[in-house]
Amino acid sequence: MNQTRREFLAAAGAAGAMIGLARSARAGESNAPAKRHIVTLSFDDGFRKSSVRTAEIFEKHHLSACINVVATGHLANYSAADKYQQGVLKGDFGLWNELQTRSHEIMPHGYRHANKAGLPPAEAKDLILRCLDVFAKELKGFDRKEAVFNFPYNASTPELEAWLATQVKAFRTGGAAVNPWPRKGQAKLTCRSAGPENAEPAVDREVERLLAMDRGWLIFNLHGLDDEGWGPVRATYLDKLLERLAAVQSVDILPAGRALAKYAAGTA
Numbered sequence: 001m002n003q004t005r006r007e008f009l010a011a012a013g014a015a016g017a018m019i020g021l022a023r024s025a026r027a028g029e030s031n032a033p034a035k036r037h038i039v040t041l042s043f044d045d046g047f048r049k050s051s052v053r054t055a056e057i058f059e060k061h062h063l064s065a066c067i068n069v070v071a072t073g074h075l076a077n078y079s080a081a082d083k084y085q086q087g088v089l090k091g092d093f094g095l096w097n098e099l100q101t102r103s104h105e106i107m108p109h110g111y112r113h114a115n116k117a118g119l120p121p122a123e124a125k126d127l128i129l130r131c132l133d134v135f136a137k138e139l140k141g142f143d144r145k146e147a148v149f150n151f152p153y154n155a156s157t158p159e160l161e162a163w164l165a166t167q168v169k170a171f172r173t174g175g176a177a178v179n180p181w182p183r184k185g186q187a188k189l190t191c192r193s194a195g196p197e198n199a200e201p202a203v204d205r206e207v208e209r210l211l212a213m214d215r216g217w218l219i220f221n222l223h224g225l226d227d228e229g230w231g232p233v234r235a236t237y238l239d240k241l242l243e244r245l246a247a248v249q250s251v252d253i254l255p256a257g258r259a260l261a262k263y264a265a266g267t268a
C-alpha cells in the first residue's frame with residue numbers, strides 16, 4: 001500500500017468513527033460507531049480448494065464468507081461451463097453444509113452455470129427452479145425466500161429479474177459495483193467483476209471508490225484464489241484486504257444475504 005492510500009484510509013476511518021459516534025450519541029445507542037460502508041466479496045463457482053481456503057481466511061478475521069455454488073457442479077456428469085472452470089474440482093454439498101455450519105453463507109449460482117440471458121425465458125426459469133430444488137434438498141435449512149440467486153456471468157434480462165423477485169429474496173446481476181444502502185424489499189443487487197486475469201487492481205479501485213462515498217454497499221464478484229478460475233485474487237491478497245478493511249471502523253464486511261437481513265429489516 002502506498003503512503004497516499006494509507007493516509008486516505010486512516011482519514012476515512014477517523015471520519016467514519018466521528019460520524020458514527022455522533023450518530024450513536026444522538027440515538028442513545030452503544031458506543032459502537034455506525035457502519036456506513038458494507039463490503040460484500042461474492043465468490044462464485046464453488047471450486048473446492050479455493051472455497052476451503054477462502055473460508056479459512058475469512059475465519060481468521062472472524063468474518064463470514066459469501067460463496068455461491070452451482071447446483072450440479074459436484075456431479076460426475078457435470079461438464080464445465082467454460083474454459084476457466086475446466087478441470088477445476090468443485091466442492092459438494094457435504095462441504096457446503098460444513099462451511100455453512102462454520103457461519104459462511106452458501107447461495108445458488110445456477111443449475112449448470114448457463115448464461116440465462118442467452119436462453120428462452122421458459123428454459124432459464126426452469127433451470128433456476130431446478131437449482132432452487134437442489135438447494136432445498138441438499139443444503140440444510142435452505143429457504144428460497146431468504147436466498148440470493150447469483151446469475152452466472154451476471155447475465156439476466158428484465159423479464160427474468162421481475163419473475164425471480166417473486167421466487168427468492170434477492171438476486172445478483174451485473175451493473176454498478178456500489179449499491180444503495182440495503183432497504184426492505186430490495187431484490188436487485190448489482191456487482192462488478194474483473195477477469196480473466198488477476199482481479200486485485202479492480203477490487204482496490206472499487207474499495208477506494210466506496211470509502212470515498214458517504215454511504216454505500218460494494219458488491220464485488222470474485223471467483224477462485226491464486227490460480228483457480230476466472231479473475232482470481234491471491235490468497236495472501238485476500239488476507240491483507242480483509243485485515244485492512246476490518247480496521248476501518250465504518251466498514252462492515254458481510255455476505256449479501258446477511259447484509260440484507262441486518263440492514264434492510266425495518267426500513268421502509
Ligand SMILES: [Zn+2]
Pocket residue numbers: 044045109113152153
Ligand atoms: Zn460463475
